[in-house]
Amino acid sequence: MRLPPAILANAEEVLREILRFSAPADTTLSRYFKDHPRLGGRERGAIAECIYNVLRNKSFYTDFSEAGGGATMRRLTLLGMSDAVGVESLGGLTEEEVAWVERIMQIDRKLMHKSSRSNMPKWLFDKLVEQMGEEETLLLADGMNKPAPLDLRVNALKDNREDVAAKLLEAPIRSTPTPYAPLGLRVLQKPALQNLPLFKDGHIEVQDEGSQILSAIVGAKRGEMVVDFCAGAGGKTLALGATMRNTGRLYAFDVSEKRLSKLKPRLARSGLSNVHPVLIAHERDAKIKRLAGKIDRVLVDAPCSGLGTLRRNPDVKWRQQAGAIAELQQKQAAILDGAARLLKGGGRLVYATCSFLDDENDFIAQQFIATHPDFELVPMSKVLAEQKIALEMGDYLKLLPHKHETDGFFAAVFERKPMAKKASKDEAQDSAE
């Protein structure tokens, strides 16, 4: 059955708003659906897919939508919808529009100019070509333009991967073990999980395999003192707490009360009682100073451009500005420096981002080592071997969708050298402040 013509008008209306890029696309879309309760499930699905198609393929679509007659926004919507449901499923199109869409759909996208083919803003395309070459940039762009699969992490406190897979199958939801993360399951469809007892009782959490790997390389152990410095809504906190088998102390710091408040219901489901959420004002907060030199492991999942999550949030590449990266770098370095003070001798500091830009990754890691002689880099190959994760990496973790089928993630691990007597005394004084 064809979709009613009004759906195109709805999609065009919300697309116009989203392309102003004044708010994240998913926020605008949810609000639009709330304001239009009469839209049914199929219509909502088609509109959402149309919007995400436009965000993923904006350069390609725009090249063709700006030429010819008719309003550009209508043409963008037509292309997004046709890629979503097929032009034959759209009601209310003129013959001319159908012919135009069919013509565009037949174009071999590989023949387009490389920058358009990448569907990225020019500054980002140029930066990536400089960083990894043109061929790799296009592969990355293609990988980032595919929707992400749905990954789950099994809560080892409550269940194991095999049993969860069997229980999911009863639902019936088919899943396969993730290739690298030991507790991950990749779900082959996109089912609603919220009402499943497995979810409500905290046996599973939704978490990209990359994020699970990142939590694993922190290497948190039973009885340790651990800090998740930028905990947000606690995706990685929950994984760390379970790795610690609900023992020791795990501090979840963040400057955002709103984000930390989202951790609470997740904590309740998870069964963890070793987690202590702490709202901090900034990375030099007195609450942090009290713990200086006392912590075994610190994860800094730093605020970043978020470009590694383009599979889920394709609007990020259009919303992010080239100039914002320098500002982020300053913040990243400051947070890392603040977090480093927490570690005891022999303790490990993990710096992570969900970005694939060297500026936010290698650069920050190298700058940290150059300015912190009391730390040394632990090669990622060593860290991964310790965790028995079968991934080949050099000094750093660099996960990319076209290579590992995960979001884009970066991580570097530093170990604090055993502290000299004087340094320990200084830290003790710090912590007394």
Ligand SMILES: C[S@@+](CC[C@H](N)C(=O)[O-])C[C@H]1O[C@@H](n2cnc3c(N)ncnc32)[C@H](O)[C@@H]1O
């Ligand atoms: C990439 S997000 C963290 C995501 C989270 N770890 C997770 O797994 O869901 C970065 C977080 O850093 C927080 N943040 C920003 N500035 C900070 C600061 N100075 N100290 C601590 N956290 C900060 C942000 O509020 C945000 O929640």
